Amino acid sequence: MDSKINRRDFIKATTATTAGVAALGAGITLTTYVNANENPVTNEKRWGMLVDTNRLTESDIDGMVTACQKENGWGNETHSTGDQKASWIKKIKVKDTATQRISNLALMCQHCEEPPCVDVCPTNASMKREDGIVLVDKHRCIGCRYCMMACPYDARSFVHEDITNQKEHMPRGKGTVESCTMCVHKVDKGGQPACVEAVNSDAVIFGDLLDVTSNIHQTLKRVQSTQIRADLNLNTAVRYSGI
């Protein structure tokens, strides 16, 4: 009998302690990320990018790719072959078949409003934040690669090997899928994506598409721009002018 009461007490005490620790833990978390609490991610913003291919030079694009690699720590896989290596952003050179005009552009995740990768992901690991940034929750990704089948922009990479020396702000994991995060860790602190910062001109503009006073909103209103595969009606957050 005694032992039963003791056991009950023990359970009570354990529960109370666990709850206390959990509450304290939650408190610590809230304090640490107080910034996120003050500026919650809402759909009042939609982050986007405008790439002006008329002004973007080939070396600009190379700089964008390098900056992304440096910021997010991809591209130094040692075992993966060419097509197996991560590629979050790449240089594309296209020629108009009718006019022979050549354009260069940087292609990365287009952060669609209606992302096919999010639609097909069986475990909700592919997700879109309220502010339009499309991400992969690497703890939920089972590595089925269906999102890679569905993405119209060839924007996603599968991690084919163990990863060492990862960036603290950008965890990566063997057997999961990854892609451009629009440098969400910088954007949430009021910064800009690394690729945008790498370009010294206005050839790439980043900002809130919904903010009527923003440079990107104003520019998109003024200049002719396009979405890649606009026919798919995905309403991409990355826009291009000059192609």
Next chain:
Amino acid sequence: MSIIRYEQTQGKSLGFYALVAGLGAFILAALASVYFMEHNGHHVTGMNNHIVWGLPHVFALFLIVAASGALNIASIASVFNKKIYKPLSRLSGLVALALLAGGLMVLVLDLGRPDRLIIAMTEYNFGSIFAWNIILYNGFFLIVGIYLWMMFERRMNKYSRKVGIAAFTWRLILTTGTGSIFGFLVARQAYDAVIMAPMFIVMSFAFGLAFFVLVLMASYKWTERPLGDAIVNRLSNLLGVFVVAVLYFVAVYHLGNLYLAENSGVENFVLMDGGIYTQLFWYGQIILGSLIPLALIYSPSTKGNRSMLGLASVLVILGGIAQLYVIIVGGQAYPMELFPGKEILEGYGAIALYAPTLAELMLGLGGIAVALIAIIFLVKVLPFLPESLADDVADPHHKS
């Protein structure tokens, strides 16, 4: 028609143990391959960021598609009330479950993180056709399991038709789901066609039956039980009809695609200058996997010959694997149309290369071995097989 008596197989002969050992070796090789791939990461496979689904998926989808088709024999008996197929119903359910188990094993073990399977089982995105497939596969095990119980348990026999109809409906939805994994991929030129769903259903009829015919003929031959021509010839005819039906769907699919100028590139790739994919399509899928089996089944010189039917079934299976290879790998190898009206000079747009590795092949073959070993063990444990399928037992219209 006399009463059908079902009996377990003995499973004591040297041949039995040799078969189990052989299949066991394949399963061990598959597990070793999985360890190799998961330990090192997928860089040791031929798969990459452009061919994200490779040979394991070809085998997995073949087995899953064949699984739902193998259930057809039971469905014909209980749903369409064809009495001659009734004695085969139990085996049909068993082959269906075994094939699905083998297919799912391959699919799961190729995941980047197979250890997270629990997430796939608990975290559903109901907008994803893949998540629906997980539900459909689990439901298939449940429904076919109940169906088998209804067939085995005399008291429950009266419900077997109702459960049979449910199982038949479920399997049609399941294969629709499997086909739709590809049919709903709007961005890929080779997919994005709703015809993929019914085409997969008809493919399942043919692949599942071919597998079933081989299992049936082998088990009766090896256990020295009588198997009459009445059943075998009907199955043979049915296989022929299904192979023609698949050809029809393949023709409609390609003709439909050819009509749309935007798809002429990918059609040209598959039908004319796609190298290995073109060869697999014409030599593997069409000639070896369809035309030769049809000739073997219907030509007067080989008609009714069991070895020839066995050969035809093997060819249908090989043709089916070739077909899925062309659909799955070929469909990814051809680049997506990123910039209509423009030519991509650099960065994207080449035909993606893929060379399957031994590990991938062994994993795929391991799936087949798992299916076969499950069948071999279960027919030993439970009375799946009638002790005789001689014409006077099986054929309700048999005149002696």
